[in-house]
Amino acid sequence: MWERLRDWVRERRERLDLFDETLVARQDNPLYLLGPLLYYFWMITVVTGVVLMIWYEPTTSGAYSSIERIQREVPLGWLIRGLHKYAADGVILTIILRIYRMYFLGEYKKPGELSWMLGFLGLILAMISGITGYLLIWNQRAFWAAKTVLTVPVYFDELPIIGPMGFGSMIAYIFLGGPAIGQATITRFYALHFGISLVLLILIEVFFQRTRRKRINMSLLPIVLFLVMLVVISYVLPAESGRRADPTRTPLPILSDWYFLALYQYVKYTPPLWAGLGPGLLITYGMLVPFLDRSKGRRPLERPFFFVVGVMALIYFLAFTTLILFNIAVIEREPFIIMNLTAVILILALIWELRYRRRQRAAADQPRASAAAAVGRAAGHG
Structure with missing residues (x-):
């Protein structure tokens, strides 16, 4: 080891x-x-x-x-x-x-x-x-x-x-x-x-x-x-x-400073449990993403789930920064909407990832199946 x-x-x-x-x-x-x-x-x-x-x-x-x-x-x-x-x-x-x-x-x-x-x-x-x-x-x-x-x-x-x-x-x-x-x-x-x-x-x-x-x-x-x-x-x-x-x-x-503003807005939005857990999960995800992403492709759309997570992180960073800068957040309503929207998007991204991988496996298996069929036909003619 x-x-x-x-x-x-x-x-x-x-x-x-x-x-x-x-x-x-x-x-x-x-x-x-x-x-x-x-x-x-x-x-x-x-x-x-x-x-x-x-x-x-x-x-x-x-x-x-x-x-x-x-x-x-x-x-x-x-x-x-x-x-x-x-x-x-x-x-x-x-x-x-x-x-x-x-x-x-x-x-x-x-x-x-x-x-x-x-x-x-x-x-x-x-x-x-x-x-x-x-x-x-x-x-x-x-x-x-x-x-x-x-x-x-x-x-x-x-x-x-x-x-x-x-x-x-x-x-x-x-x-x-x-x-x-x-x-x-x-x-x-x-x-x-x-x-x-x-x-x-x-x-x-x-x-x-x-x-x-x-x-x-x-x-x-x-x-x-x-x-x-x-x-x-x-x-x-x-x-x-x-x-x-x-x-x-x-x-x-x-x-x-500008790079902490989104974190401040996140802390305002979330209950104490998630205020501590969220940054920890984000850091863990960032450090382990090379090992979590097992796909072979490097293009963004060849890694649907990870692509969506990256886009979401960027959007949330910009949106939360804007909200706290202008102090326009509605704390009583928006956290519930954001958390549920995040969950829905992540689930859809995961479904997209699984379907994409299934299509990739099917596309990879098709040549092998065709080759096996060709070998079978050749053996039959022989």
């Missing part, structure tokens, strides 16, 4: 594609530059983050003031902070787009399973790094966004098996460092925000050293264009500081 697992890992490791896209020669199509762009944005995020550490003060009393000082007093501080923010957004965006490209094109199939799993894990780590960095601003929006996110693990206490053990509350307490968000929380988030980047940087450098691959496998033109784009966005839409965090005043609606 262990030998088979070792052989499986060795075979996938040789074809591991983290940043250097195999189709990178098609630089006229940005979808095939997502790997190099991911590394490029991440390097900008790391470098600017190290610079910001010089002036940042990770305390509840000094965090907000230090951010304001960076933004208004430090020479080019607004640019450094803007590059850090928008490059980090670029990291999340490129990972999401790359995952969707890999999903719909079936790139997670053999031998791409390990590339897919590491990419999906990278998205989770990037989102954790994002929310930990978001709190470091210590403004109203960041404070309440972090508080909302940290309620999600508590919902795991509603699960039948692990719930009585208080597993979810324990996770929340580890992140909080106490019963509520405070100095211990900001210390933990600061350490996590820095630690995740440091560990990933070391691992990725080891990967590059062992594989001898190029770090940014794209031409100079897109490198310059995307850097100029980040500078322009940082100037036109400078990173905001907002109002200092106030635990006694709850802003409505509670908003975070």
Whole structure:
């Protein structure tokens, strides 16, 4: 068993594609530059983050003031902070787009399973790094966004098996460092925000050293264009500081960075059990989809069920984000409709998948049946 697992890992490791896209020669199509762009944005995020550490003060009393000082007093501080923010957004965006490209094109199939799993894990780590960095601003929006996110693990206490053990509350307490968000929380988030980047940087450098691959496998033109784009966005839409965090005043609606908004709306929609179970199931599905999809085809319509799940995830992400941004959801009515609609769509998608596979098997059996009949006729004539 262990030998088979070792052989499986060795075979996938040789074809591991983290940043250097195999189709990178098609630089006229940005979808095939997502790997190099991911590394490029991440390097900008790391470098600017190290610079910001010089002036940042990770305390509840000094965090907000230090951010304001960076933004208004430090020479080019607004640019450094803007590059850090928008490059980090670029990291999340490129990972999401790359995952969707890999999903719909079936790139997670053999031998791409390990590339897919590491990419999906990278998205989770990037989102954790994002929310930990978001709190470091210590403004109203960041404070309440972090508080909302940290309620999600508590919902795991509603699960039948692990719930009585208080597993979810324990996770929340580890992140909080106490019963509520405070100095211990900001210390933990600061350490996590820095630690995740440091560990990933070391691992990725080891990967590059062992594989001898190029770090940014794209031409100079897109490198310059995307850097100029980040500078322009940082100037036109400078990173905001907002109002200092106030635990006694709850802003409505509670908003975070764009990639967490759909989760917030989902938590508002669902009862505690599903609020904890849903994200867990989604992460499990994402990590295991290379092994769940046993079809041979790579085209979307050759994998009907998985195609429908991907489209639904995209639609729900966009719809939930819109609903919470404009605060137009009707909590009393819409969750029931959405949950039932989701169940119906998944059942229909499963039926579509089963019927498609049945037709595929019938089409594969037909030549064999014809060949057997031909052999029988030939034997009869003989």
